[in-house]
């Protein structure tokens with residue numbers, strides 16, 4: 249019987265927890281090391297968030313959970329979600345009238361889901377806890393790793409030795425999965441072993457959380473009456489430079505986020521009493537949903553956080569380490585894909601490892617071929633394939649997420665944007681054989697590779713321009729020529745008269 253492998257997962261966020269579940273399902277010994285305390289302990293505050301926040305979960309994340317081998321996971325997660333079938337754009341007309349405009353995400357009625365990030369994470373931890381081959385190490389911070397010798401060092405948080413220094417432990421592993429977020433220590437140590445290309449960019453936008461409270465006086469037997477605005481939409485108050493969004497929560501409240509350039513935050517920090525009028529000017533209707541004093545308090549109390557976009561390559565070192573999720577490709581949150589892409593990483597990685605029959609005792613007939621050396625070189629090939637497959641896709645969604653910020657805060661109301669959406673959706677509904685879909689639908693409701701989504705969407709854009717030119721431009725041009733040849737004489741004298749008038753005007 250082949251020896252079990254030891255898989256060490258660093259980071260017990262949604263991606264690390266799902267990766268641990270995939271590895272444990274395949275029979276390996278799994279150890280999870282997490283910097284913070286157990287998330288299920290009510291006193292633990294989620295990293296970067298003042299409380300557990302709501303995220304948009306879509307097909308890629310759902311599909312990764314579907315393939316986890318734990319059907320109850322998906323049932324449980326889905327039961328606590330709220331479908332958001334489109335955007336609700338809030339604005340003000342030139343006459344001062346406040347309006348709402350619903351824009352469905354999909355011509356076929358598909359929806360993305362608002363999910364409590366902490367709830368999803370806790371469910372994963374609960375399942376892992378019940379597995380005999382999984383061990384948790386909370387309050388353990390990765391401080392060093394030698395990927396050639398397969399050894400790592402962790403500092404135990406809050407525990408000091410008799411010398412007053414933090415206690416450190418040394419462990420060994422066969423495979424380390426780094427799912428320790430945007431500021432990944434695994435990635436940092438991996439860079440010492442491999443020639444990793446690395447690019448990070450802070451966009452000049454900060455974000456801060458607010459909350460629209462539930463209606464307290466809503467009747468108990470009418471759960472929908474608890475919501476102050478439609479619960480089935482992702483609400484957007486677009487501003488050219490700023491954006492305010494609201495995502496529904498199960499309890500009737502909304503998690504809201506202000507995105508604005510750092511200079512705006514600085515201005516509001518100096519003059520906090522201008523916060524309500526700033527909202528009235530840029531995000532009409534918000535002060536009717538959040539009391540002005542609550543806006544000021546939240547702005548003061550909640551952190552003003554940066555947004556980072558990270559691209560790197562390769563994602564692995566030899567046969568011993570791989571980074572997933574934000575550790576590999578943190579992205580700005582404007583496509584609602586960060587967590588979804590991270591969960592998809594897990595499905596793709598384990599699909600490739602399975603193909604090479606590496607994780608667990610799936611292919612243990614040939615004992616010889618399961619020797620440690622052979623397994624290690626097979627795993628190296630699998631991890632290299634993972635990097636080759638996944639890097640172009642992760643880079644593509646990073647770019648799309650950056651582009652979508654412009655779309656969300658300004659293009660959503662532009663006639664060109666709406667015309668393209670209308671044409672693509674009409675073709676998708678009336679000529680399904682053509683396989684046309686909007687880029688948004690391909691990203692959020694399918695599992696096509698992100699890089700293919702970009703290629704297909706570019707192709708569709710060009711075909712639309714050509715089709716539009718063929719259907720409208722060519723007949724117009726032909727009509728123009730016909731007119732010219734019929735009334736050549738009259739047109740020539742008209743042009744001459746205009747030219748003469750222009751010259752006289754210029755001379756004057």
Ligand code: FAD
Nearest residue numbers: 259261263283304390428429573574581584585586587588
């Ligand atoms: P993380 O969630 O960052 O987890 C990393 C874990 O590693 C943490 O628990 C951390 O404590 C631990 N850790 C860190 N360092 C160490 C160490 N040295 N040793 C041990 N453990 C360590 N995504 C979506 O899909 N949809 C959305 O709608 C969406 N909205 C978002 C809105 C905002 C405002 C932001 C900021 C992000 C949003 N995202 C969204 C992105 C999403 O939150 C992340 O992509 C996702 O949380 C990444 O998960 P992860 O497990 O890779 O990393």
